[in-house]
Amino acid sequence: MAESSIVVRPEPKDSGSYSAASRLQAAGLVPAIAVFERAAAAVPLPQPPQPIVIADYGAGNGLNSLLPIGAATAVLRKRTRPEHSVLVAHTDRPDNDFTALFHTVENDPDTYLHKDKATFVSAIGRSFYSQILPSNSVHLGWSAWAIHWLTRVPCGIEGHIQVDFCSDEGVRAAYARQAAHDWHEFIAFRGRELCPGGRLVVMTTAVGDDGDSGFRPLMSVLLDTLDELAGAGLLTADEVAQMCLPTMARRAADFVAPFAPSGRFERLEIEHLEIFDATDRFWERYRVDSDASTFGARWAGFARASLFPALARALDDGGADQRTAEFFDRLEKGIAERLAASPEPTRIPLAHVVLVKRPRP
Secondary structure, three states: OOOOOOOOOOOOOOHHHHHHHHHHHOOOHHHHHHHHHHHHHHOOOOOOOOOEEEEEEOOOOOOOOHHHHHHHHHHHHOOOOOOOOEEEEEEEOOOOOHHHHHHHHHHOOOOOHHHOOOEEEEEEEOOOOOOOOOOOOEEEEEEEOOOOEOOOOOOOOOOOOOHHHOOOHHHHHHHHHHHHHHHHHHHHHHHHHEEEEEEEEEEEEEOOOOOOOOOHHHHHHHHHHHHHHHHOOOOOHHHHHHOOOOEOOEOHHHHHHHHOOOOOEOOEEEEEEEEEEEOOHHHHHHHHHOOHHHHHHHHHHHHHHHOHHHHHOOOOOHHHOOOHHHHHHHHHHHHHHHHHHOOOOOOEEEEEEEEEEOOOO
């Protein structure tokens, strides 16, 4: 992968908003933890004093990592002595908020760190679309809600901000090529980093058998609110036209493609692949309390934390534009009001992928 490529997955600085986002992103986490536990039970373990290495690819602020890593560590502890050290390496882009990450790992009630005295934590500020750990060093890998962000914007999306809702086949093909390239690079470097027998569990957005990538209510009100802000003069028409979420959900065939025709790539094989609809946790809560305002606010908070920074890149001065704070506030308010006015469930297609590295013949 070219050194100039940049992963554009935004990592917001507003911890409250990102906590709200993480509550939604916990959709699919419980079944993914079960998958991760099975992987932890199957990987070969090194002899002490060599540590057991767990890599967290795309850690963000760590809230999607604590429970899975804690569960995996508990499984590993049943297979080795209590003093056998475990080294957890959280990785993300250089501009990730690593202060928030370390605060989460140190202080969150769900942290794995204080439950095991022989577990140690580290962080790496580099893109996971390159090799970031030594070859044959990682025993267990985890990645959640990360690889759907593309390394670059292939082209503009006329009439929308996300390619899954675009009808232009040329644009869709450009994004599909970029997504294929990024997945190829991601697994190629993991193939180098994993030790023989090591496993990587990936949880990411997906496309269902019917071609639906989900999130339609949110994308619809997001676009409507941007048009409203342009009409009110906060944004220019050119800025809205350039706004884009460089993400793409993948089909089962997309995950499998690099492994054809032999079923193996960089000594990796797909051990498990599942696409399913995760629970809309905000909708489930609304069904209990009928609080439409809170329902809208939760989805809007998710959008602010996860999506707004990518949209702000289209402002005249990018994320440093003096209108950014007002833009975020008014966009969040408009989304919340629209969703509260007409609550409906959101489809959230996700994929669990388990890769295993086979020994050399």
